[in-house]
Amino acid sequence: MAVNKCIKYLLFFFNLLFWISGCIILGVSIYLKVSKDGNVITNESLPGIDLMIAIGVIILVLGFLGCWGAIRENRCLLLLFFISLLVIFVLLLAAGILGAVEEKKVKIWMKDRLKTFIPLSSQPDNVIEDLEKLQKELKCCGLVNGPSDWTKIPESCRCNATETDCKSNAIYQESCSDKIINLMEQHLEVVLGIAFAIAILLIFGMVFSMILYCQISRKDGATTTTTA
Known part of the structure; x- marks a missing residue:
């Protein structure tokens, strides 16, 4: 055959x-x-x-x-x-x-991995630079707990009061981990x-x-x- x-x-x-x-x-x-x-x-x-x-x-x-x-x-x-x-x-x-x-x-696993970067202000310059880029792009502040992850809040956390993501004190309140998770869910x-x-x-x-x-x-x- x-x-x-x-x-x-x-x-x-x-x-x-x-x-x-x-x-x-x-x-x-x-x-x-x-x-x-x-x-x-x-x-x-x-x-x-x-x-x-x-x-x-x-x-x-x-x-x-x-x-x-x-x-x-x-x-x-x-x-x-x-x-x-x-x-x-x-x-x-x-x-x-x-x-x-x-x-x-x-x-939870993802947030646990990100917690290793806290406190953010003590991280090397390249990590801080990458984080600030991420904060500007996603309009967020901090990795897990929001602005409190920083000992000194950087300029990338500051926002315009007219923006929808700008909650109070002209600072983004949502953490970047939440933004990343939301992004993942949107592309699911x-x-x-x-x-x-x-x-x-x-x-x-x-x-x-x-x-x-x-x-x-x-x-x-x-x-x-x-x-x-």
């Missing part, structure tokens, strides 16, 4: 796109990691860049395994590819469930959409790889029978 060429090349092109996307994710992640524009505060509270680098590397490896396994009709590589996709799918599903169920714990739908798209791709990859694996097994079995 011959292997279906359509399935074979569909899997190959799927993995080629998978590999290219891994290259893009890895390249962008490394650029952000080494970029001088990286903010110490956001890197600490949202260590997503390191995760993106890891994801990029994993996708690169899996894309290569899938491409090579499809072209060479290698059952071992295809099975390894299938198992890897299955593991990632389960982890993605588990992460989504945990993220929804343990949302409060995630917020986008994140879920991306996760859903990845899950669909993983399912297609698993289906194609298993179909090809089964066809190769039948082909090898038929060849062995004929030879015998």
Whole structure:
């Protein structure tokens, strides 16, 4: 029994796109990691860049395994590819469930990480500079407890009385951690959409790889029978 060429090349092109996307994710992640524009505060509270680098590397490896396994009709590589996709799918599903169920714990974890910067005034100049940039951009003051995180309130905390975020004493009262959490919640739908798209791709990859694996097994079995 011959292997279906359509399935074979569909899997190959799927993995080629998978590999290219891994290259893009890895390249962008490394650029952000080494970029001088990286903010110490956001890197600490949202260590997503390191995760993106890891994801990029994993996708690169899996894309290569899938491409090579499809072209060479290698059952071992295809099975390894299938198992890897299955593991990632389960982890993605588990992460989504945990993220929804343990949302409060995630917020507490993030605030606990940011508390390590308090008192803010005693931090190195580069950290203070990054924090002041963050305060200007998000229109907030302090990391966890608001203005009280500072021993001396900087200019970046001061606001115009006409601004909606300006509460009293011409100083932003909301902490930056609350602003970051609100920002995360606003973009949650986008994140879920991306996760859903990845899950669909993983399912297609698993289906194609298993179909090809089964066809190769039948082909090898038929060849062995004929030879015998």
